[in-house]
Amino acid sequence: MKLSFTKAQEAFRTEIADWLDRQLTGPYSDVRGITSQTEAAQRRIQWEQELGRAGWSAIGWPEEFGGREADLAEQVIFAEEYARAKAPGRLGHMGVELAGPTILAFGSDAQKQRFLPSISRGEEMWCQGYSEPNAGSDLANVNTKARLEQGPMGKQWVIEGQKIWTSLAQFADWCFVICRTEQGSQGRHGLSYLLVPMDQPGIDIRPIRQMTGESDFNEVFFDKAVTAADNIVGQAGAGWQVAMGTLSFERGVSTLAQQMHFRNELATIISMANANGQSSDPIIRQRIAKAWRGLQAMRASALRMLSQTDDGMLTGPQFTYKIFWASWHRQLGELAMDVMGQEGELTGGDYELSDMTRLFLFSRADTIYAGTNQIQRNLIAERALGLPKEPRG
Amino acid sequence: MQFEFTEEQTMIRQMVSDFARDHASSQQVRQAMASESGFDPDSWQVLSQNLGIAGLLVPDDLGGQGLGLIEMALVFEQLGQYLLPSPLLQTGVIGPTLLLNLQDKALQQHWLPQLASGQLTVSVARLVDGIADYVIGGHSADVLILCSDDINNELYIIDTADRKCQGTIRVTRQDMMDQTRAAGRIEVLNQKGMDEYRVADGTSAKNALQRAEQFGHIAVAAEAVGSAQSCLDKTVQYVKDRRQFGRAIGSFQAVKHQLADMMVHIEAARSAVYFSACSVAEQPLQLPEMASLARVQASEALSLCAAEMIQLHGGIGFTWEHDAHLYFKRARSTATLLATNSALDEVIAEQLGLCSEGVS
Ligand SMILES: Cc1cc2nc3c(=O)[nH]c(=O)nc-3n(C[C@H](O)[C@H](O)[C@H](O)COP(=O)(O)OP(=O)(O)OC[C@H]3O[C@@H](n4cnc5c(N)ncnc54)[C@H](O)[C@@H]3O)c2cc1C
Numbered sequence: 001m002k003l004s005f006t007k008a009q010e011a012f013r014t015e016i017a018d019w020l021d022r023q024l025t026g027p028y029s030d031v032r033g034i035t036s037q038t039e040a041a042q043r044r045i046q047w048e049q050e051l052g053r054a055g056w057s058a059i060g061w062p063e064e065f066g067g068r069e070a071d072l073a074e075q076v077i078f079a080e081e082y083a084r085a086k087a088p089g090r091l092g093h094m095g096v097e098l099a100g101p102t103i104l105a106f107g108s109d110a111q112k113q114r115f116l117p118s119i120s121r122g123e124e125m126w127c128q129g130y131s132e133p134n135a136g137s138d139l140a141n142v143n144t145k146a147r148l149e150q151g152p153m154g155k156q157w158v159i160e161g162q163k164i165w166t167s168l169a170q171f172a173d174w175c176f177v178i179c180r181t182e183q184g185s186q187g188r189h190g191l192s193y194l195l196v197p198m199d200q201p202g203i204d205i206r207p208i209r210q211m212t213g214e215s216d217f218n219e220v221f222f223d224k225a226v227t228a229a230d231n232i233v234g235q236a237g238a239g240w241q242v243a244m245g246t247l248s249f250e251r252g253v254s255t256l257a258q259q260m261h262f263r264n265e266l267a268t269i270i271s272m273a274n275a276n277g278q279s280s281d282p283i284i285r286q287r288i289a290k291a292w293r294g295l296q297a298m299r300a301s302a303l304r305m306l307s308q309t310d311d312g313m314l315t316g317p318q319f320t321y322k323i324f325w326a327s328w329h330r331q332l333g334e335l336a337m338d339v340m341g342q343e344g345e346l347t348g349g350d351y352e353l354s355d356m357t358r359l360f361l362f363s364r365a366d367t368i369y370a371g372t373n374q375i376q377r378n379l380i381a382e383r384a385l386g387l388p389k390e391p392r393g
Numbered sequence: 394m395q396f397e398f399t400e401e402q403t404m405i406r407q408m409v410s411d412f413a414r415d416h417a418s419s420q421q422v423r424q425a426m427a428s429e430s431g432f433d434p435d436s437w438q439v440l441s442q443n444l445g446i447a448g449l450l451v452p453d454d455l456g457g458q459g460l461g462l463i464e465m466a467l468v469f470e471q472l473g474q475y476l477l478p479s480p481l482l483q484t485g486v487i488g489p490t491l492l493l494n495l496q497d498k499a500l501q502q503h504w505l506p507q508l509a510s511g512q513l514t515v516s517v518a519r520l521v522d523g524i525a526d527y528v529i530g531g532h533s534a535d536v537l538i539l540c541s542d543d544i545n546n547e548l549y550i551i552d553t554a555d556r557k558c559q560g561t562i563r564v565t566r567q568d569m570m571d572q573t574r575a576a577g578r579i580e581v582l583n584q585k586g587m588d589e590y591r592v593a594d595g596t597s598a599k600n601a602l603q604r605a606e607q608f609g610h611i612a613v614a615a616e617a618v619g620s621a622q623s624c625l626d627k628t629v630q631y632v633k634d635r636r637q638f639g640r641a642i643g644s645f646q647a648v649k650h651q652l653a654d655m656m657v658h659i660e661a662a663r664s665a666v667y668f669s670a671c672s673v674a675e676q677p678l679q680l681p682e683m684a685s686l687a688r689v690q691a692s693e694a695l696s697l698c699a700a701e702m703i704q705l706h707g708g709i710g711f712t713w714e715h716d717a718h719l720y721f722k723r724a725r726s727t728a729t730l731l732a733t734n735s736a737l738d739e740v741i742a743e744q745l746g747l748c749s750e751g752v753s
Contacts, residue, residue, distance in 0.1 A: 002395045003668075004675050073395075270745055279747040282739075289738035292745060293686050297661040300396075300668030307396040320660040323653075380656055381649035385629050388644035 005073060013077045019054060020085035034088040035261075035355050037216040041091060041171050048092040048122030058096045058120040060253060061104070065112065066120030072306050075253045083260025091171060093254065095119040095126035099176050099195075101249040106193075106234050106242050115174075115195070129163040129177035129196070129220060130243065137375050140187045140240065144179040144222060146194060148229055155229035157181075157194055159202070159222040165369070169205050169218040172198050177222075178243045181236050193239035195231040202226060212361045213351040250370050255302050255321065259295065262325075265332060265359060266291055272356070273339045287335050294328040319384040323376040326366040333360035396667075398467075405464050409471040412440060417475035419716050422573065425478045429566070430533040431575020432478040440479060441511025447485045448509025450493070450608075456506035457489070462608060466615035466670040470663075473619025476719050478573045480514040480530050482612055488515035490608040491538060494601035495548075495593055504536065504550070516577075517605060523581035529730070532566035532577025539579065539590075540602050548598040549590035561586030571726035573719060606731050607684035611673070614666045614691035617727045618659060621691070624698035624720050625655045628705050635707075648705060655698045662687075662694035682744040685737035692728045699724040 005013070024032045028050065031043050051057040052066065060075055061067025070078065090096065100119045103111050118124040135141040144161025151158075159179060169175065175196045182190030198205070202225030207215035234242040270288060273279040279288075301317040301324065336356040337344045344357055353361065367373045381387045398406075416436040425433040441447035449465050451457020465486060472479070488508055492501050507513040516534035518525035520541050525531065535554060539562075541547040551558050563580045581587060593601070629652060632643030642648055669683035676683070699720040703710040710717040728734055743749075 002675070003671050270747060274746070274748050280749050285742035285747055285749075286735060286738045288745065288747060289685075289741035290689075292682075292741055293665065293690050293738075294661070296668060296686050297665040297690055300664035301661060303396040304664055304667070316656070316660040317664060320657040324657050324661055374650070377650040377653035378646070380653035381643075384656060385625075385649075385652055387629065387633065387649050387652065388641055390646065 016081045031088040033086040044091045052121035065116035079256035097254045099126040102246045124173040127169045127172035127175045129175045131165045146179045156226045159225040163220040165217045166220045167217045188240040191239035192236045193233040193242040196227040278339045319380045330363040333363040406467040409468045413475045417477035426572040447511040451509040457509040462670045462673045469612045469615035470619040473616035474623040476573045483516045484514045486612045487517045487605045487609045491605035525579040527576045545594045546599040548593040551590045571722040610684040610688035614687035617691035617695040618663045621659045621695040621698040624702040628702045658694040662691040665690040685740045689734045695724040
């Protein structure tokens with residue numbers, strides 16, 4: 001075990017820090033520090049492209065697809081510097097962290113050539129079409145259907161149905177959609193993983209306003225939406241395995257960037273507490289210390305998780321990481337409000353939220369998306385501890 | 394940066410796990426805790442001498458193995474699974490760390506080889522107004538290292554086999570709720586008599602003691618992770634076997650979720666412990682907060698797991714015969730050993746720069 005970095009790695013750190021600094025104090029100073037998912041979206045797409053041009057967008061990827069083949073240590077360094085520079089939240093993350101790795105792992109060569117470079121260059125944004133009104137935690141219950149038909153340009157999938165809670169669909173060029181391609185199939189069988197262009201008449205996107213007042217997510221209606229027959233990842237009918245593969249990438253290195261963002265949030269809370277005197281309250285001191293401990297434990301867990309050799313077996317921290325960070329972050333939001341006092345309850349005239357108030361509200365979602373806390377506990381109990389499975393209705 | 398164990402580390406872990414399997418059954422643990430010294434000299438001999446664990450942190454040229462806290466943490470994690478009482482915390486971690494930090498070659502050459510070989514046991518204690526209470530192994534240690542609480546931070550080393558010291562200090566056993574950690578009271582009867590035992594004072598003595606205790610926190614934390622894991626493993630087995638309402642109680646979601654939460658706490662604590670053990674060598678300035686991190690995280694995990702172990706076992710879990718109470722009591726002594734959890738969190742709060750006096 002070793003925590004320190006080599007000289008070459010430190011040089012890499014300086015290189016990325018310098019670059020970020022130049023951009024974020026220069027041409028991109030307007031997007032620095034943005035934490036809202038939707039704010040200044042068009043500028044943040046330009047930022048994605050700037051990252052892409054400089055080769056910083058998908059650094060872990062193979063070079064031929066626009067990456068740098070960065071190893072774990074370099075990815076840690078990148079994540080640290082990205083957060084330290086207060087670079088904005090990544091609008092391209094669903095392409096870079098989910099769609100890209102899925103195509104890399106399960107896609108055909110032609111799909112890799114077609115999709116990966118445009119993701120790493122920040123030219124195409126992605127969204128995730130999993131959840132439906134009747135398929136939330138029980139994802140295998142999806143009911144959106146697709147069938148192969150002859151179209152004007154050859155065979156194509158024709159899609160009917162509805163997705164919901166689709167984050168950032170309003171900015172996306174593509175959506176990865178799980179849908180039923182075998183008529184009459186049920187559960188995990190008969191599903192396929194399709195890549196669907198968003199800009200077409202068969203797709204209707206309707207924003208949903210969430211409790212923060214903002215609309216990060218949407219309903220997406222598919223009414224004879226189409227995509228080329230080739231735009232299927234994996235075999236027809238075997239989409240469940242691919243979909244689960246995508247979910248496993250949520251445990252990837254992006255967690256490190258997220259942690260660095262958490263560290264910034266905790267630092268903000270500490271300076272607020274020092275400024276308003278809450279820092280002398282013994283209970284607040286203990287809670288801040290506890291939050292710091294959680295953050296360190298998370299960091300160490302992420303490093304344990306990512307250093308593990310990939311033999312397909314999930315181990316301790318891989319099972320427990322999601323529920324730990326989500327619950328921790330929700331508590332951090334509560335701590336922020338307690339430190340701010342009533343001032344934290346103030347909003348702008350258009351319900352604009354301060355970063356810390358948004359943290360408090362938005363973190364309620366952390367324990368819902370990407371597997372609710374209850375679903376995580378089921379998973380841990382059944383898959384890690386070998387306890388009996390929940391009965392199905 | 395790399396976060397995996399070396400082959401040597403994995404080997405040490407396996408070796409200690411084999412040892413514990415042979416020497417730390419529930420019956421052996423209970424026999425040891427009922428004894429006057431509070432530990433079994435035979436198994437201690439195997440651990441310290443045959444396996445060389447007492448000298449793990451002691452440099453080679455002083456008769457030890459010259460390894461670090463990561464290896465020691467792995468040892469404690471294994472031992473913690475079984476609750477076997479042993480003098481290892483004091484004799485293998487706190488005592489040697491203190492001596493190594495004193496920078497007094499003669500002292501080190503005199504004492505460390507004897508500690509490393511397991512020939513002698515040691516207990517380190519802080520005196521408050523001439524009394525040290527609840528000192529782990531204090532009643533049975535061959536050597537006492539005592540630190541005064543006056544402004545000079547005097548440090549004394551007393552060989553208890555030397556009858557001469559009997560008029561100067563008195564040592565008595567204290568019976569504790571956690572019987573796996575036998576402890577004693579040390580009283581100074583004659584302050585003048587202490588002078589001949591003085592070996593150091595001032596900030597060097599103070600720093601050496603602090604460092605030794607911080608190493609101790611990390612070892613105790615590793616041990617607590619092992620104990621918590623045992624609580625989880627034993628409880629998972631039980632809920633798979635025990636049936637009520639025509640099904641295994643482990644099929645009830647309320648039970649499953651409780652066990653899942655236990656695992657979440659354990660994994661976070663394990664990560665924290667490895668991380669802090671690792672940081673000792675590489676980021677020594679952060680030792681105070683890293684030691685707090687490990688100890689509090691692990692102590693909280695063990696408290697949760699031991700309490701739930703009792704709950705999920707029902708009536709059986711409340712009996713003397715079942716081991717659940719041993720873990721529950723161990724959790725309590727872990728939460729107060731060397732410092733309370735809230736005092737350790739306060740160390741973190743200070744390191745984080747939280748002003749303690751009003752608006753800054
Ligand atoms: C901010 C946000 C962004 C999102 N973005 C996306 C996106 O981009 N793409 C996408 O596809 N989806 C997205 N989602 C959807 C998310 O994945 C689902 O909300 C989630 O899977 C839960 O499904 P549900 O909302 O239908 O709740 P339900 O599944 O109906 O759950 C309701 C409650 O019942 C509990 N519950 C359900 N089943 C069980 C069980 N077996 N045992 C115990 N308790 C159970 C749940 O834990 C929860 O507390 C997003 C959600 C949010 C909040």
